[in-house]
Amino acid sequence: MGSNDVVRVGIVGVGIMGADHAERLARRIAGARLVAVADPDEGRARDLAARFEGVRAGADALELIAADDVDAVLLASPGFVHEDQVLACLAADKPVLCEKPLTMDSESSLRLVAADREAEERVGRRLVQVGFMRRFDPEYAGLRTLLESGELGRTLLLHNVHRNASVPNADFRSEMIVRDSLVHEVDVARFLFGEEVVAIQVLSPAPTSHAADGVIDPQVAIFTMAGGGIVTNEVFVNSQVGYEVRCEAVAERGSAVIGRPSSSTYTTALAVDGLGRWGGEVPADYRTRFATAYDLEVQAWVDSVRSGTPVGPTAWDGYAATAVSTAGMASLASGERVDIALADPQTLSHSASSPDTDTSENAPSTKEQP
Known part of the structure; x- marks a missing residue:
């Protein structure tokens, strides 16, 4: 054309x-x-x-x-x-x-x-x-640029949070949390570290009462990167609150956080009931958060x-993410670390x-x- x-x-x-x-x-x-x-x-x-x-x-x-x-x-x-x-x-x-x-x-x-x-x-x-x-999101793209600049030194850790208010149907099973939700964190890890995920372990906390019977939600997944970095991921698809996606990168000389509430100023305050409050809104779903x-x-x-x-x-990126998700489903079943060979x-x-x-x-x- x-x-x-x-x-x-x-x-x-x-x-x-x-x-x-x-x-x-x-x-x-x-x-x-x-x-x-x-x-x-x-x-x-x-x-x-x-x-x-x-x-x-x-x-x-x-x-x-x-x-x-x-x-x-x-x-x-x-x-x-x-x-x-x-x-x-x-x-x-x-x-x-x-x-x-x-x-x-x-x-x-x-x-x-x-x-x-x-x-x-x-x-x-x-x-x-x-x-x-997410590779096209200005915050994720900016974080990658920052990490690649070397300003913060070598990247050591990523901490990802991925929460949905709820899922649309009871057919969204534990394996789908890995394959359809966690797959985004897999690509984020590869995108920000610039290397492959070589192992995954999926942990199963006590499930929320809002999950369907037999569904493990939330889940915590730990990635090991090819260069030795570690990525922690919380995926919680029935959080009841809204759509929260954020990432913290920890490097040798500092850290950076993206995905804070969309208000221009992120604040916390002590309310009259003695509990902390933050001054932002949680988007309803992914169409708002990543519009x-x-x-x-x-x-x-x-x-x-x-x-x-x-x-x-690329298709290779899709394959690599699917390979990690496939290993993640095996880890979900066993609770053990599963190595990944592409x-x-x-x-x-x-x-x-x-x-x-x-x-x-x-x-x-x-x-x-x-």
Whole structure:
């Protein structure tokens, strides 16, 4: 495509995330036009399409992907259908922004890494971008810049907090907390340290009474990084309070915290009941907390489609996060530390270019990727 061409985008999956992306593409993203949406619930797809002029709806994802008037595809469908849908995009030589997780297991994610590299050999660019939007969040991007500057010395520890007020249904089981929620912290750790996670242990505190029967919530996960750094992660999906995501990096000569309340001044005060209070609001959900990050992510993706220069998290990033999550589910079951061994990237393809050639500001450092 030319840099002045409008990218015609189709969205697969019209749940909460897909509907949010549709609004974004139709109202706020430059250089793109939403042309189609698809969902097995065709009625829901039609209801969404009716909100925008000139957008058609259907039930068949593969039909949307193959359509001549769709230049690029945004997948907001469930993870268990991602492999087939991403492969369809690659077969059609169409760029795809795939929401996390890339797939449900390491093996299928690795197949997509190989398929994307084969597509790169054919069309001259990688086609898969994975939806780890925190890399585009100004606070996370700024923290990475600070850590890479060396101003604070070597990074030693990260402390991540990830809380949701609640989950939408009782089918959100313990394993999903690892695979669908903790996966963001996996990518954050890789992004900020610039290296791979080599081991994980998931601990199971006493569960909240607000969790469904048998669900371990909250969970605490400990990552060991390739360079010896440690990352602690609390994931609590039924906190009842709101959507809290923050990160503290501890380095040799100081620390830095992001994700504080969104008020301009963060304050604490002693109330008349003797309890401490802080002066901010907790966002209701991820769409509020990371609204800017999502806008920047999708705009960067559209710009990359127009320019032919890929940006953002790669299929390898999706695979690495899935591999850690897979190990995390094993640790959840056993309570033990589980080591992680990633595939040898040289066995996947013979492409002359690989993800470590990505020089975009949202790409991991070269030591993070194969």
